[in-house]
């Protein structure tokens with residue numbers, strides 16, 4: 476029996492007519508047919524469809540496409556991604572006028588919304604090279620609450636209505652450099668998110684899942700919550716990710732393990748900030764910012780805080796993930812990790828550092844000594860790396876050559892997994908793969924096979940789920956994508972344009988099925 480992609484599959488299925496790829500070498504066609512039973516692969520080979528003993532299986536023709544294990548994103552903020560997708564998007568705006576136009580159009584199309592949430596503003600890409608002012612935003616939207624988030628989610632600009640709301644819940648709330656930043660931003664953005672209606676959030680989560688399907692992502696690591704007032708949101712995301720159409724791993728971004736332990740999550744953290752970001756000039760640097768010579772960023776946590784957190788994770792056998800970007804912050808955190816490793820021994824799963832953008836040689840040695848996992852966001856390089864771009868403006872000619880040293884990390888034997896930090900960059904593994912393979916610094920480019928593995932197998936390894944995810948051998952879940960073109964026959968500069976055509980989870984097509992109206 477031949478079935479189409481629109482039909483769901485509940486019985487043993489023979490997938491055939493594909494160019495099957497798996498590690499150790501995704502460039503090599505290692506099977507063209509495979510058997511799936513109860514959601515798992517039981518056999519893969521060449522020409523299984525020609526064997527009489529498999530005639531009773533449902534047969535599924537994959538049309539000669541390339542098959543890879545499904546993509547996984549090691550670092551997303553899933554609720555915030557959803558809120559971005561139901562809000563006004565400002566990515567790729569090139570002028571303040573374009574920003575104001577988009578705000579105006581969005582508000583006109585959504586007259587019922589009390590709050591207009593605008594996302595992904597990158598003023599370094601605007602011809603004016605600055606954020607809009609409160610007065611300018613008032614002129615566009617005088618009657619609504621407007622919250623305009625910078626792309627790195629480390630600062631935001633309000634209009635006067637939103638400013639009045641901010642000062643009503645935090646009387647000391649004040650703009651620094653024309654925006655809310657650091658603790659003020661964190662407090663206010665948290666409260667704002669907590670107060671949004673649940674059906675609005677649920678709609679956002681559905682859009683985020685659709686975006687995963689469109690990009691062949693079957694697993695996300697969702698780094699969620701923080702403040703206690705967001706615990707209900709974390710539970711909402713966790714329940715949502717238990718639905719069968721997307722697998723998720725929750726990291727609760729809290730210093731308090733209680734909620735994680737209650738839910739049986741053997742991990743804690745996420746974007747738990749050791750420092751800020753280059754974009755907002757809050758990442759902690761050893762030398763000051765090139766475009767702000769009085770400022771070298773800041774550390775958001777004390778040594779005691781981090782040591783206590785690692786002690787707590789040791790007591791409860793939790794993996795810990797922390798956000799750390801600048802060289803001074805990386806120095807600080809890796810030293811504490813080495814001390815903890817010597818004192819406590821290896822945790823059940825290696826701890827993670829998120830971003831790890833400007834390490835020096837000492838930090839690399841410490842990462843190996845403490846057996847850490849490094850979660851990287853190569854799309855950052857694709858968007859902001861290299862001469863003349865934002866990292867260059869912030870860091871200058873010498874340091875911009877040292878950002879995100881992927882090749883060096885791999886050469887040191889350090890495990891790296893790829894993530895988008897969505898909504899900071901889109902849920903698009905090929906944008907990340909482009910950042911890996913076409914790093915602006917040619918010395919730090921990695922080969923396509925390693926780049927794919929960082930977005931396929933490695934995220935599962937980081938979560939301790941690689942026993943049955945991330946490969947397509949017998950015993951593994953039949954989570955896979957099909958691609959109309961072969962990444963290994965694609966010009967490197969065109970990799971970011973590649974798209975998957977279908978996604979299957981446990982042997983069932985998800986996402987694009989027209990019968991589901993997605």
Ligand SMILES: [Zn+2]
Nearest residue numbers: 746798829830
């Ligand atoms: Zn982060």
Ligand SMILES: [Zn+2]
Nearest residue numbers: 550552746896
């Ligand atoms: Zn993040």
